[in-house]
Amino acid sequence: MATLGIDLGGTNARAAVVDADGRILAAARAALQDRTPEAVTTTIAQAVRDALALAKVEVRGCGIGVAGQLLGDTGVVAVAPNLGWRNVPFGQMLASALGHPVRVVNDLTAAAWGELIAGAGRGAQDVYVVYVGSGVGSAIICRGEIVRGGSGVAGELGHIKVEPGGRRCGCGEQGCLEAYAGGRNLILQMREALESGQKTSLQELSGGDPARLNPAILERAALAGDMVARRIYDRATEYLALAVANQVTVLNPSRLILGGGVLNNAPAMRDRVRDGVARFSSRTSAAAVRVVQSELGDDSGIIGAALLATRGLPVPGPEATTP
Numbered sequence: 001m002a003t004l005g006i007d008l009g010g011t012n013a014r015a016a017v018v019d020a021d022g023r024i025l026a027a028a029r030a031a032l033q034d035r036t037p038e039a040v041t042t043t044i045a046q047a048v049r050d051a052l053a054l055a056k057v058e059v060r061g062c063g064i065g066v067a068g069q070l071l072g073d074t075g076v077v078a079v080a081p082n083l084g085w086r087n088v089p090f091g092q093m094l095a096s097a098l099g100h101p102v103r104v105v106n107d108l109t110a111a112a113w114g115e116l117i118a119g120a121g122r123g124a125q126d127v128y129v130v131y132v133g134s135g136v137g138s139a140i141i142c143r144g145e146i147v148r149g150g151s152g153v154a155g156e157l158g159h160i161k162v163e164p165g166g167r168r169c170g171c172g173e174q175g176c177l178e179a180y181a182g183g184r185n186l187i188l189q190m191r192e193a194l195e196s197g198q199k200t201s202l203q204e205l206s207g208g209d210p211a212r213l214n215p216a217i218l219e220r221a222a223l224a225g226d227m228v229a230r231r232i233y234d235r236a237t238e239y240l241a242l243a244v245a246n247q248v249t250v251l252n253p254s255r256l257i258l259g260g261g262v263l264n265n266a267p268a269m270r271d272r273v274r275d276g277v278a279r280f281s282s283r284t285s286a287a288a289v290r291v292v293q294s295e296l297g298d299d300s301g302i303i304g305a306a307l308l309a310t311r312g313l314p315v316p317g318p319e320a321t322t323p
Contacts, residue, residue, distance in 0.1 A: 002055065004062035004100065005306025006044060007107070007298075010082040010134060013040070015047035016299075017055035018306035022118030024299060026054035037088045045097045062102045063309030064094065065110030065301040067135065072152040075104045081170040082134065103309050107301050108155060109146055111259070111294075112139035114304030119295035120257045128253040130157060130244055130273075131260035131294070135170070135182040140251060157247065158182060162239040177243050181236040183262045186215050189232045200228035219266040237269050241276025248281040248289055259294030 002025060007014045009032075016027035028050035030043045044064075052059070068080030075091020077083075095102040112129035115121040121129070127141040136158030140147040147154045158178035159171055166175035167185070179185050190202050190213045201221050206212040221229035248256060256277065263270040274291050281289070294300055 001060045002057050003306045003309040004048060004051070004059050004098075005110075005302040005304070005309070006048070006062065006064035007110070007302040007305065008040070008044070008064055008066050008083075010035075010067070013044045013047050014302055015044065015051040016302045016306065017051050017057060017059060018303055020307075022114065022303045022307060024303065025057065026051050027302070028054065035083045035085075037085060037090060037093060040083070041090075041093050041097050044094060048098055059100065061309040062094070062098055062100045063110065063305035063307070064090075064102060064104055065107035065305040066090070066104060067107045067137070069153045069156070070104060070106055072148075073103070075102065077104065079171065081172075101309075103305075105305060105308055106137075106139070106153075106155075108137035108139040109148075110302075110304035110308060111296075111300040112141055112257070112304065113146065113308050114296050114300040114302070115257050115259075115294055116141055116144075116304075117307055118303055119300060120292045121255055124253075124255040126252070126254045127257060128247060128251050128255070129257045129259070129294075130247075131258075132181060132183065132240065132262040132269075133260035134184045136178040136240070137260075138247070140253075142251075157243060160243060162243065177239055181240040181262075183215050183260075186218055186232065186236060186262070187213050190218060190229075193228050193232070198228045201226045202229060214265070215262045215269075216265045219268055223268060233269075237272045240269070241273045242280055244273050245276045245280035245286075248277050249285045252285045253289055256289050256291045257294050258291065259297070259300065264293075264297070 002017050002019050005016045005018045012031045014029045017025045028047045030047040067082055069078045071078045077085050077088045077090045091102045091104040121127045125144045130138045138155045138157035140155045159176045161175045162177045163175040167179040169176035169179040191210050205217045218233055222233035
């Protein structure tokens with residue numbers, strides 16, 4: 001029997017009916033006009049109805065990937081910076097709206113599981129997944145099981161500190177990797193450079209419209225020798241490469257999967273991360289890991305969420321607390 005998978009982003013929600021092998025049978029998308037939990041629940045419910053109408057099959061449950069920190073396996077979203085949420089009982093809200101049991105998981109956990117079962121992680125047991133999109137996230141799979149940690153937030157690569165007291169991150173802390181290498185923050189740094197009047201080709205490449213700035217433009221300008229772009233780009237790639245390499249040393253995965261909109265659209269940055277793993281990871285760990293690109297692209301999270309919907313996940317013990 002099929003299950004529902006939902007991918008909740010900062011601007012839209014996607015719902016899909018997915019079979020047991022990870023194949024999408026039907027999908028629908030709905031824009032988020034309002035990011036309040038109640039409005040998002042209503043928007044998702046409409047996307048689900050549209051997907052079910054197309055698939056015309058029965059489903060046995062629902063999984064949803066959310067970019068944020070979750071309170072164990074309770075369905076409570078403790079912190080979701082992109083949505084402005086704190087301590088939202090989202091699983092319960094969505095289950096009431098859909099009439100199906102709902103499992104809420106971190107979006108990178110969902111993407112990692114999708115890749116493990118139906119994508120670039122097939123055949124591996126120890127997998128580390130790193131996605132760089134609007135933010136920076138990762139997920140850990142050890143011996144075929146998701147590593148969740150004591151409070152359910154293991155794998156928060158974007159929030160390791162790379163520059164103490166540095167740039168303010170969306171999580172509210174300072175010096176996080178995401179504040180330098182996440183797509184949203186790369187754009188913010190480019191805009192800051194333009195607003196400060198620094199001489200740079202970013203103005204020309206964006207057609208004079210800051211809204212058109214993106215990581216691909218940053219990479220193009222940096223590789224062409226623009227010093228302002230290079231300063232932003234080199235710092236981001238160095239921090240990212242070192243962070244991933246150090247995680248490879250610690251975790252010793254057999255497969256490292258790289259994905260997300262930034263790495264997919266800035267291939268030189270992805271290559272630098274790959275090179276960084278070879279250069280900076282311990283020799284033993286570097287020799288054991290195979291570095292690959294995600295295969296499922298934007299579908300990884302929605303497929304993984306569906307596949308996790310009815311699968312037992314370990315529940316953190318009573319020491320779990322809300323961040």
